[in-house]
Amino acid sequence: MKLKSILGISLTVWFLLLLAGEAKRPLRKSTEPKTPRVARNAVIAALSGVLLQLTEVPLTAWLSRRVEKRRLGLLNQAPMPSILRAIASIALLDYTLYLWHVISHKIPLLWRFHVVHHIDLDLDASTALRFHFGEMAISVLWRLMQIRLLGINPPHLLAWQNFLMFCILFHHSNVRLPIATETSLNRFLVTPRMHGIHHSVIEEETNSNWSSGLTIWDKLHGTFRPFSEDSSVVIGVPAYQRESETTLEAMIKLPFEEQKQVWQYDGAAQIAHEA
């Protein structure tokens, strides 16, 4: 069996295990009924998935082959043992994704799209796949820059993409891990309680815990916010608390409409979390 098929099956099994864990030991109480929410997130994910198959997959494969063949980019400038190159590639891709995540909150044009991921009123493994196709389209340009400037060769790109998928499914999941286990894992990896804080309705909390894979980037930049055992975070964005604002149609249209003051509660809104 081909390596890519094995990785695909492993990711599917991981997703199903997380769904089972969420059902058995949920971390946070749900605000919306789970099945229609997951179905909506799956449609958003499918639209982005088609776009990425048509753009990111062929473009990054072509560019990383070219980078390897012509020895382009930072990591191809000096000979180094292959294990060191692999570790450096994954770490630098992970760090530059940290930077992308920060600017996707700070630049208004990018935030219009990234906010679709954040207005989910609950957080679980399906949220990990719920990114607006517009955000994915723009992120292809960042991905190409990462590969070209860092000098990422095809096997390391594949390794990082799969590491990232395992990580983002995990840290968005609503699985309640024993606190000691999560604290140990969190020394190195982003975990569900840690990433939950980034999805908080409190602006200062959202402006922390930006890392996607390794926690070191938040620690180095002073943006790491520790979690508590109860994880009593309210998930979402204050201005988008109505369930009517998280329908499939509303989510697809949101980036193209006039934007609300996201960190202020809309006075007329029924606060879904208090309903």
Ligand SMILES: [Zn+2]
């Ligand atoms: Zn974010």
